[in-house]
Amino acid sequence: MYYFLVNRTSGKGRSVKIWNEIEEILKEKKVSYQVIITETKEEGLAFLHDLIHSDKNISGIVALGGDGTIHEIMNQLIGTTVPFSVIPTGSGNDYARARGISKDYVKEIEKLLQNDQKKIDLLEIGDRHCMTVVGIGFDAKVADEANRMKWKKWFGGLAYILTIFKVLLTYKPSSVKLTINHEERLFEKVWLIAIANHAYYGGGIKICPNASSDDGKLDLCIIHSLPKWRLLFILANVFEGKHVSMNGVDYLQVESIQVDSDEPLFVTADGEMMGQTPTSISVKKSAFHVIS
Known part of the structure; x- marks a missing residue:
């Protein structure tokens, strides 16, 4: 049945x-x-x-x-x-x-x-699980704003793009401490952090182009240490996944990550609001059955 x-x-x-x-x-x-x-x-x-x-x-x-x-x-x-x-x-x-x-x-x-049928990995964030991408910072704020807009359902992915420019007017980057596979790293002027199990979020934005849901890894993209105009240039290349080799972008594969910031940052998963930092994300291997 x-x-x-x-x-x-x-x-x-x-x-x-x-x-x-x-x-x-x-x-x-x-x-x-x-x-x-x-x-x-x-x-x-x-x-x-x-x-x-x-x-x-x-x-x-x-x-x-x-x-x-x-x-x-x-x-x-x-x-x-x-x-x-x-x-x-x-x-x-x-x-x-x-x-x-x-x-x-x-x-x-x-x-x-x-x-x-096959089994795929999931992202585990607190007591919830995520299929696609956990977004933290600028992208999470954009997702939250887009979800609040009544006209989102009429514009689809375009709503996300339009909201980027609205949020960019006032958004300020933050200092963030990441504990990656139990090793601490500090990042200044962080715009966004994306932790991915699949490549896309925001209606077709290819934020982590190498992400795979059956490799037991999380793909991590951090955009940081950039002026606002440079961020726009990088975002223009995100849609085709061409941003990962640019200056100001760190792209890693990890199994777990703890995110602490100098001020609370929005956190979304699958485009749904999850709360704010601090937060921990890990991979749950072969945890979900799908019809492929």
Whole structure:
């Protein structure tokens, strides 16, 4: 039995329209399925909680939604062997982008029904887990501002780009102490820190181009010690991942990191607000089952 969770609000309501077309494909192929179309996050999570504690014959949980929907579902499924997949209908879709899941839902349903499974790594941050990227500092502030804007759902990734310029007007870099694999390092004038399990965040920004979810490592990108105009030049190259060799960018692979700053910095995971520094992030190897 496949269970489909459809976020009615995702993608300006597009997810329900797509689900109606997917349902016809499933009926034609005589696939056993159930669907819940949710109005709120809490409704979907309550259904999922009851499901994974009652049904032992789950072929897969499939979300129609964006990265926020995926983040919540993944944190419910962690610790189980229930496989997960997604049909991307959100504004960012960075998890789907990194895993090569297209918006061609006809093709993706064909792949889904083959039910090839694998385990992937996750980021562990406090008592939560993250699929894609933990952002700290400037990028986290941008994500927070973008999430507050009512017009985000209409502009998708463009909302993130527009918000960059708004935040840049007033944002000031900070001094940060990073404990990387138990070794302390100090960085001055830090603009942003990205810790990645997948390459993308912010609706297609390739912040950690070498990140892989099956290597047991976290990719760490630190942008620091730059004037504001130079930061803009680097950000212009981030979209294609060409920034990692530039002056003012440190790019490392680590297994754990502790972040302490001279003043609290915003922290996001999968684009969702996680709080502020200090914070610790580590890799949880082969922790999550996905339909690949």
